[in-house]
Amino acid sequence: MEVKPKSACETCAQFNADGLKKLGVNTSDFDYVVALAGNPNTGKSTVFNAMTGLRQHTGNWPGKTVTRAEGAFEYNKEKFKLVDLPGTYSLLSTSEDEEVARNFILFGKPSVTVIVVDASRLERNLNLVLQILEITNNAVLCLNLMDEAERNNLEIDTRTLAKDLGIPVVPTSARYNRGIPELIQTISELANGKIVCKPHRIKNIPKNIEQALEKLSVEIKEVYPDIPNSRWIALRLLEGDRNIFETLKTGEFV
């Protein structure tokens, strides 16, 4: 991860939060699309509401958001369309809600993916984080529910986490609006290339599988030239993922 040097004033989130305008449902003429992804009940909709000024339903039970919601905000004169997704445990999913999230993360071509995790249950959230990092170059980890983590006396080494994952990590307590200005600033810097990620990727793929992957992903690209992540899709097909197979067949990507 490389961060280009800036003046101290520019790096201050408090300073930059002044450049924020919550635009509600007015998503026209956006410059960037930002996806909010993560396990169920990690506070995605709460983050969405804090940034857009909308009142997307939030609730303390899994699966509250069942379809995707869209809103917008403006920051430093650039317009961001924010997409709130249903919670999902995995990109290798089967349930209908999870499919909505997976298809958007895979095929929606977001400029930035915000991965919202529960800081008090970090370990069980990491599975999805690593899966998302396989398919995107531009992501930020929103370490939410920091108030809960603090209450449980959990300390998280955010610098090491950011280094190991290869993406920025922003601690937040979205319910209390803590960390939201920093998150917005990080999203903006990722979108306009001031921060460049080097996401953690699995490297030890056997040679024969690697060759099959290469071949299949070339064929996928021939049939679907606009498709992102053809390599990951090839891997899923080789593993026999019926959902991905059906999605490709119907062409209903998003």
Ligand SMILES: Nc1nc2c(ncn2[C@@H]2O[C@H](COP(=O)(O)OP(=O)(O)OP(=O)(O)O)[C@@H](O)[C@H]2O)c(=O)[nH]1
């Ligand atoms: N203590 C605390 N609670 C939070 C925080 N952020 C969200 N919550 C609460 O966590 C619950 C779930 O929040 P949601 O925003 O609905 O979570 P979600 O990720 O959108 O949930 P799904 O749509 O089901 O995936 C709500 O009761 C929120 O008020 C936080 O930073 N701290």
Ligand SMILES: [Mg+2]
């Ligand atoms: Mg939600």
